[in-house]
Amino acid sequence: MMNCPNCHSENTRRSRRRGLREGMALRLKHQAPYRCTECGLRFIASDEATAADHHWVSIADYLGLIGKQRLAFSDHVILGGLTSLLLGLSIVLFFAVAFGWIEPSFLHRNAP
Ligand SMILES: [Zn+2]
DSSP states (O other): OOOOTTTTTTTTTEEEHHHHHHHHOOOEEEEEEETTTTTOOOOEEEEEHHHOOOOOOOHHHHTOHHHHHHSSSSSHHHHHHHHHHHHHHHHHHHHHHHTTTTTOGGGGGGOO
8 A cells, every 4th residue: 555655644545547648657667646535645656556467478468368278378388389380390391302392493503
């Protein structure tokens, strides 16, 4: 709970951010406006709730995964899946070139 800087009362509550600019500016600094219910002072203090909620936005969050999906597809799983996919593709590509399934033009540029 925030203490009022004027009367040091603990009877403060979160006040609504006034306008978009204040909202953005305060959010960036993890601050929020508070209102003292004792003396009515409006003051800016660090936003405990936002600071606690602030965490690294993971890949799963970007993909919009929620609930069970969010748990199943953690960043570890997604990155692991992408890595093995790339590894598999490069192995397939290697064998494709090695066995002549595909013929990249740069291999034949100097051929007669
Ligand atoms: Zn006060």
